Amino acid sequence: MSATVEIISSLERRMTVTVPMKPLEDEMNQRINQLSRTAKVQGFRPGKVPLHMVQQQYGAQVRDEVLSNAVERSFSEGVEENKLRVAGFPNIEHKPFAEAATELEYVATFEVFPEVEIADLSKAKIERPVLEVSDADVQKTLDVLIKQRATFAPVKRAAKKGDKVKLSLSASIDGQEVESTGNQTIDLVLGEGGRVADFDDNLTGLKADAEKTFDITYPADHQPEQLAGKTVSYKVTVKEVAETKLPEIDADFARNLGVADGDVAKMKAEIKESLSQEVEKRVRAKVKEQVFDVLVSNAKFELPKALIGMEIDRLMQMSRQNLQQRGVDLANVTLEPSMFEEQAKRGATLRLVLMDLVNKHSLQANADQVRAMVDQFSVSFERPEDVVRWYYDDVKRLDEPAALATEENVVAWVLAAAKATDKKVKFDDLMGNA
Numbered sequence: 001m002s003a004t005v006e007i008i009s010s011l012e013r014r015m016t017v018t019v020p021m022k023p024l025e026d027e028m029n030q031r032i033n034q035l036s037r038t039a040k041v042q043g044f045r046p047g048k049v050p051l052h053m054v055q056q057q058y059g060a061q062v063r064d065e066v067l068s069n070a071v072e073r074s075f076s077e078g079v080e081e082n083k084l085r086v087a088g089f090p091n092i093e094h095k096p097f098a099e100a101a102t103e104l105e106y107v108a109t110f111e112v113f114p115e116v117e118i119a120d121l122s123k124a125k126i127e128r129p130v131l132e133v134s135d136a137d138v139q140k141t142l143d144v145l146i147k148q149r150a151t152f153a154p155v156k157r158a159a160k161k162g163d164k165v166k167l168s169l170s171a172s173i174d175g176q177e178v179e180s181t182g183n184q185t186i187d188l189v190l191g192e193g194g195r196v197a198d199f200d201d202n203l204t205g206l207k208a209d210a211e212k213t214f215d216i217t218y219p220a221d222h223q224p225e226q227l228a229g230k231t232v233s234y235k236v237t238v239k240e241v242a243e244t245k246l247p248e249i250d251a252d253f254a255r256n257l258g259v260a261d262g263d264v265a266k267m268k269a270e271i272k273e274s275l276s277q278e279v280e281k282r283v284r285a286k287v288k289e290q291v292f293d294v295l296v297s298n299a300k301f302e303l304p305k306a307l308i309g310m311e312i313d314r315l316m317q318m319s320r321q322n323l324q325q326r327g328v329d330l331a332n333v334t335l336e337p338s339m340f341e342e343q344a345k346r347g348a349t350l351r352l353v354l355m356d357l358v359n360k361h362s363l364q365a366n367a368d369q370v371r372a373m374v375d376q377f378s379v380s381f382e383r384p385e386d387v388v389r390w391y392y393d394d395v396k397r398l399d400e401p402a403a404l405a406t407e408e409n410v411v412a413w414v415l416a417a418a419k420a421t422d423k424k425v426k427f428d429d430l431m432g433n434a
Contacts, residue, residue, distance in 0.1 A: 003078030011111045011304050013084065018073050019104040020046030024066055031062045060098070067097045067104055075108055085113040088306020089235045116356035119298040124418040126290045129283045129425040133275045137427045138268055141275060142249065145257070154260055158205045159241045161191035165203055166240040174241040185239055196222075199234075206238045225334035275378065282430055288407065291414045295353045299328050305347055311344035357410055373401035373408075 006014040036054045044050075045090050055418060070094060079086055087110070094106035152164045159165050162422050166187050171179040190200045202214045213235045222228040251262030259267045316335050358364055367375075378387035391397045 001072070003072050003081060003221055005082050005084070006321050007080075008109070011087070011114060011303055013110055013112055015075075015078055015082070015084075015108045015110075017071075017074050017078050017106055017108065020072050021103055022099055024070055024104065028062050029060075029067050031066065031309070032058065035062070047279075052275055060079070062217060066098065070104060071106055078108075087111045087113045087304035088310060092278055094342050095307045109377050111306050112302065114301040116352055117297065117300040118353060118356075119300055120396060121294065121414060121417040122419065124294045124298065124414075126287065126294060126415060126418050126420045127423040128420060129430055130422045131274055131281055131283070131425050131430055133427070135272075137275060138272050140151055140427070141271055142268070144216075146246050146249070146253075148251075149244045149247050151247075151258070153245055154208075154240055154242045156207070157241070158207050159190060159203060159238070160245050161200070161204060162189070162190050165206070165238055166242070167203070167238050169236045170233055171235075180230070189244075202234075203236065203238070206236075206241075208238055209239050210238045212236050253413060255259070279427075279430060284408075284411075286416070286430075291411045294349055294414060295357075296416060299349050299353050301352075303345060303352075307352075308341070308344050308350045309337075311348045312340045315340040315344055332390065353355075354407070354410055358406060361407060361413060363409040363413060365402050365409060369405040369409070370398055370402045374398070375407040377401065 001017065001019050003015055003017045006016070008014055027414070030229050032051065032055055036049060036051055037060050039049050039054050039058065040046060041049045041053055041057065044053075058163045058313070068183055075090065075092070090108040090110035092106055092108045094104070097104075138387055145390035156165075164187055167182075168185050169179075170177055188195075188200075188203070190203060194215060196218065198216045202212060202216075206212060209236060214235065215233050217231045218229065220229045221371055234418045251264065252406070254262045254264050254267040257270075259270065316337065319335055319340075320330060323330060373390045377391070381387050391401065
């Protein structure tokens, strides 16, 4: 076998491979002989079929299989011999196998992986969020937990913000009904958000059995866009007004949150610990996001088109699955590759950079780091030891924690190389509650 490589561009290669036919013909004859022992041909017992009839019936198929295997095998040998790192699948062109006489020749065109180059990171800026969970943060969380466990008691007075109203409604645009509860009712807590404020304002002050008709003009940028810029006429009938009853922070409340002895101080301590763990998790995520952005923006190499195409295919497939899980009919959705191109370029670039850094600087996670990541996964479960056991029962399950632990090593390496500073942040900003 011989393989010669031609450089087409910085990443494209054309490899011409020649394989002598003699050994391949010997392999074909050997396969035909083996088939003759089991071949079934009408009028002959197995093993008694004349060789020329076996050749006539199976020869073309055997030839294609042997030569296809020869192409695959010789391509791998040519790649290894020339120390090439192939990106994606090669485009292989050859004459029909039937025309191969003394030698099999084909041309494989493909891309190779680039030499990964990253600019000097010493001037790259990364801000580490710094936050200590305070008693006020614990109280905010308690307030949310209290509201989640609120009960409602019917009242005869007019509705005010914070009350729950049971109502039926119909909505129309230009005299055409677009929404109706029919014979059903819906419950709304006035002032809870998620609706235009005008809607709740129109319900405030109404008592049970009251009816009201009112118009709301939605802003031009309203979502969903079907209502954007439209004037909607509502007819509402209030069936019931109920005021909020908030639970007391006492032993029963603590037991309801899993504190067996009802100790309120212990409950608050556990909430603080849980918040601290969540804060740590979010800080790590924000730092990792900045590190990945720094790596992508400082990457200096050309991406193989094959890798971009594969990444686009992966992203499109994920989008289809997500849409299907949300009940969207894919027949009504058009996904174009161009919609995912920029995201695909970023993903492919990041993947190559991470692989290069891990290999060059030996950043693979060790067994202790993988175990620490598994412990992080398990801490929020009632029986952490069962979770840990589940991961270690099958070594393949450790792939995810191993990959994440390796990413943490990359983050630490970049933080050491870049200009990393601490920045105090507010609890609500970090948690996305602002």
